[in-house]
Amino acid sequence: MKIGEAARATGLSAKSIRYYESLGLVQSLRRDNGYREYDSAAIQELNLLARARRVGFSLEECRYLVSLLNNQSRHSADVKQQVLQKVAQLDEQLVHLTQMRNTLLELADRCQGDEGPECAILQDLSSANTGMRFTLVEDENG
């Protein structure tokens, strides 16, 4: 298999495959003309890279997963732990994105959204960020 076929087979771009090779994540044989050649074991590795990337693993994490794939004395517990750790990371991200989303919705709710220039959103975002839910008010004895 040449790189273009390998790309179509795995859903990666040829560019990405060369990039992964430059990082030592996969190897390729070479034909006499210099073209890269991929066998079924290489295609397996590329599939792992493609799919692991799609579910959120970084290339360094993929490097570890590929090493496990090629290690016949691996423990499946190590693979599982890596996956569950990634789930925990995604959960953190989800919490963060949800907070951002809710903040934006609260801001949008307080904005008229008309032809006028007064805008609660801009007022809020451009003022000092206390991070507080309540506003400080001046004392009577100032």
Added chain:
Amino acid sequence: MKIGEAARATGLSAKSIRYYESLGLVQSLRRDNGYREYDSAAIQELNLLARARRVGFSLEECRYLVSLLNNQSRHSADVKQQVLQKVAQLDEQLVHLTQMRNTLLELADRCQGDEGPECAILQDLSSANTGMRFTLVEDENG
């Protein structure tokens, strides 16, 4: 205000402030010794940048928000639309991350997680990804 104070006041790093200036997102006056000087209007812009970044706006989107902040004939509807568009983007991301998370949990469920090398996760990830729930079948009339 010097850049360090401005940084502490807004929660940005001095480095980021210089970077934003290099992109033309904010301006600064200069003292005789070359130090940057920030007035309250500049601090407002920096606050907008800091907080807009935190809720997910890109620097290019921030550029637009700053231009609205400085445009007295703006329409608050434009600000609101930008915010709601960002909410929609975050919603897309949330869907995507949630799918990734669920895929990973399904994979983890099918893995023993023991000392042995057999691992449903690696098997799944390294095999061809149809990504399909249904398989394409050839037409009778070709």
Added chain:
DNA sequence: CTTGACCTTAACCTTACTGGAAGGTTTAGT
């Protein structure tokens, strides 16, 4: 007079690629 805390610019590192330049190879068609 020196130390420490500031400030300045410039240049490189990061992640995970994508695009393009400049050129070699193969294949199909005429």
Added chain:
DNA sequence: ACTAAACCTTCCAGTAAGGTTAAGGTCAAG
């Protein structure tokens, strides 16, 4: 045999949003 399309090769540059380090100027205190 010639040519054009469709492959392939390497290398260089750029993206977002800064962080890090280097090398040096400025300023206040002790």
